[in-house]
Amino acid sequence: MKHKNILIGILLIALYLAVYAAIGTGLIAPYYQVNLYLMGINIIAAVSLNLIVGFTGQLALGHAGFMAVGAYVSAVLTLKLGQPFLPAILAGAVCAFVIGIIIGLPTLRLTGDYLAIATLGFGEIIRGLLVNIDYVGGAAGINGIPKLTNWTWLYLFTLLTVFSIKNFVNSTHGRACIAIRDNELAAETMGINTTYYKVLAFSIGAFFAGIAGALYAHYFFLIQPATFSFMKSFDALVMVVFGGLGSITGSIIAAMAVTFMNAALINFGSLRMIIYALLLVIIMVFRPQGLMGTKEFTLKHLFRVKEGGSS
Amino acid sequence: MLRVENIDVYYGAIHALKDFSLEVEEGEIVTLIGANGAGKSTSLKTISGLIRPKNGIITFNGHNITQTPAQEIVRMGLSQVPEGRRIFANLSVLENLEMGAYLRQDKRGIKQTLEKVFDRFPRLRERIHQQAGTLSGGEQQMLAIGRALMSQPKLLLLDEPSMGLAPILVKEIFSIIKEINEAGTTILLVEQNANMALSVAHRAYVLETGRIVSSGAAKELAESEQIKKAYLGG
Numbered sequence: 001m002k003h004k005n006i007l008i009g010i011l012l013i014a015l016y017l018a019v020y021a022a023i024g025t026g027l028i029a030p031y032y033q034v035n036l037y038l039m040g041i042n043i044i045a046a047v048s049l050n051l052i053v054g055f056t057g058q059l060a061l062g063h064a065g066f067m068a069v070g071a072y073v074s075a076v077l078t079l080k081l082g083q084p085f086l087p088a089i090l091a092g093a094v095c096a097f098v099i100g101i102i103i104g105l106p107t108l109r110l111t112g113d114y115l116a117i118a119t120l121g122f123g124e125i126i127r128g129l130l131v132n133i134d135y136v137g138g139a140a141g142i143n144g145i146p147k148l149t150n151w152t153w154l155y156l157f158t159l160l161t162v163f164s165i166k167n168f169v170n171s172t173h174g175r176a177c178i179a180i181r182d183n184e185l186a187a188e189t190m191g192i193n194t195t196y197y198k199v200l201a202f203s204i205g206a207f208f209a210g211i212a213g214a215l216y217a218h219y220f221f222l223i224q225p226a227t228f229s230f231m232k233s234f235d236a237l238v239m240v241v242f243g244g245l246g247s248i249t250g251s252i253i254a255a256m257a258v259t260f261m262n263a264a265l266i267n268f269g270s271l272r273m274i275i276y277a278l279l280l281v282i283i284m285v286f287r288p289q290g291l292m293g294t295k296e297f298t299l300k301h302l303f304r305v306k307e308g309g310s311s
Numbered sequence: 312m313l314r315v316e317n318i319d320v321y322y323g324a325i326h327a328l329k330d331f332s333l334e335v336e337e338g339e340i341v342t343l344i345g346a347n348g349a350g351k352s353t354s355l356k357t358i359s360g361l362i363r364p365k366n367g368i369i370t371f372n373g374h375n376i377t378q379t380p381a382q383e384i385v386r387m388g389l390s391q392v393p394e395g396r397r398i399f400a401n402l403s404v405l406e407n408l409e410m411g412a413y414l415r416q417d418k419r420g421i422k423q424t425l426e427k428v429f430d431r432f433p434r435l436r437e438r439i440h441q442q443a444g445t446l447s448g449g450e451q452q453m454l455a456i457g458r459a460l461m462s463q464p465k466l467l468l469l470d471e472p473s474m475g476l477a478p479i480l481v482k483e484i485f486s487i488i489k490e491i492n493e494a495g496t497t498i499l500l501v502e503q504n505a506n507m508a509l510s511v512a513h514r515a516y517v518l519e520t521g522r523i524v525s526s527g528a529a530k531e532l533a534e535s536e537q538i539k540k541a542y543l544g545g
Contacts, residue, residue, distance in 0.1 A: 188382075190385065190413045191386060246401075
């Protein structure tokens with residue numbers, strides 16, 4: 001167990017240094033760098049959404065709304081109020097967390113389709129509000145946000161997200177969430193406070209979505225309400241379903257794959273969306289449970305494949 | 312131990328329980344029988360705090376629990392086995408049982424209770440790491456009962472434990488219910504299978520469209536002509 005942790009630690013540091021060096025020496029061209037950053041941001045968004053949809057079983061479609069909150073709050077803090085980056089990110093995340101609680105308390109009493117529609121509405125409300133607030137530029141958005149997101153910040157926050165959510169899921173709290181997903185009534189008869197855990201999972205997911213939004217704002221230096229439309233929530237949901245509801249590593253792999261697919265298909269012009277959609281359909285037909293199902297990808301898998309080829 | 316006094320429960324405009332009263336004394340098996348839609352499950356859900364009555368009082372061991380949150384009621388020693396088994400299909404047998412002890416902090420005590428549950432249901436021990444959703448119907452029912460026992464309830468509410476089980480399994484489940492009661496747990500049993508329920512219970516209530524229509528010693532009810540005709544197919 002200990003060896004395994006050390007090995008994972010070494011691998012993670014090696015990955016960080018390798019990419020760091022590759023960016024520094026120009027080995028990764030600027031176009032691919034953009035996608036690398038998007039990958040990190042998408043991983044944060046997908047893993048945090050998986051906590052809500054995959055582990056707690058609450059179909060929420062307002063993730064982009066929380067990303068918008070994180071993006072706007074952090075951008076206002078750094079650009080307009082001259083605050084440092086780290087507190088700005090955290091402030092964005094905390095705001096998203098608090099709004100998560102406020103939105104979650106009434107809406108999480110709903111289930112299934114109703115919850116999906118209510119959270120979808122919430123995402124659109126955030127967008128509508130932003131369009132109408134002149135202080136944050138209305139529909140034109142905020143321009144000229146300092147480009148503070150670098151590889152180190154991105155990597156650190158991606159790791160923080162993945163490990164926080166992994167630990168949460170493996171704790172008693174996480175068990176309670178999984179029990180709610182499997183059977184809400186039974187969970188309630190076990191003495192689990194279902195409202196509390198649904199709101200908790202929802203707002204923790206919102207917290208990390210806020211981080212993803214803040215990192216996004218400080219990399220692309222321009223944010224507009226339209227950036228955080230329903231499509232962005234939908235993208236995150238696609239990654240979660242594609243990777244497997246209830247698999248963190250699945251979400252990571254799917255976030256990387258979807259980002260890569262989007263980048264690789266860019267040369268196909270208008271055909272891109274069609275091919276992208278087609279690929280998703282094919283994958284869902286052949287693997288309806290998602291790439292990983294509810295399982296996690298572990299080092300064991302990797303070695304088994306390397307050693308024997310067959311398992 | 313449990314006293315339900317004149318409660319009325321509504322689902323929107325539907326009056327599901329009408330002036331419903333019931334009493335369970337310590338050490339008893341009390342059964343609530345009635346046809347489909349009579350309000351049997353509703354009464355259990357109301358007692359365990361999942362639904363709130365419009366009026367009336369529910370007291371458990373002298374405490375008024377009418378408005379107590381469900382998780383607090385479990386903490387007080389009242390545990391429900393919900394209808395249709397409702398196990399956590401994606402968790403293992405062991406994890407399901409651990410969820411049953413969710414509100415307990417004493418690790419050693421939990422382990423002891425776990426051993427007791429495994430002694431009572433040896434088949435669950437054999438399948439300890441199996442995914443619960445892959446168990447047979449009877450095993451799932453045993454798991455659901457075992458899971459409820461993990462919280463060491465003083466009063467166990469059972470909602471249709473015989474539902475969808477083969478007759479031989481129904482017999483087994485009922486003899487287990489009797490054993491659990493003899494080991495000191497009071498039981499309130501809701502059943503459609505009136506024959507079986509009356510054979511293990513001490514006392515019984517008959518529920519008809521939300522209203523208690525008769526009650527008394529289980530043996531006497533089993534003999535009554537009216538009950539025989541309506542529920543026992545006699």
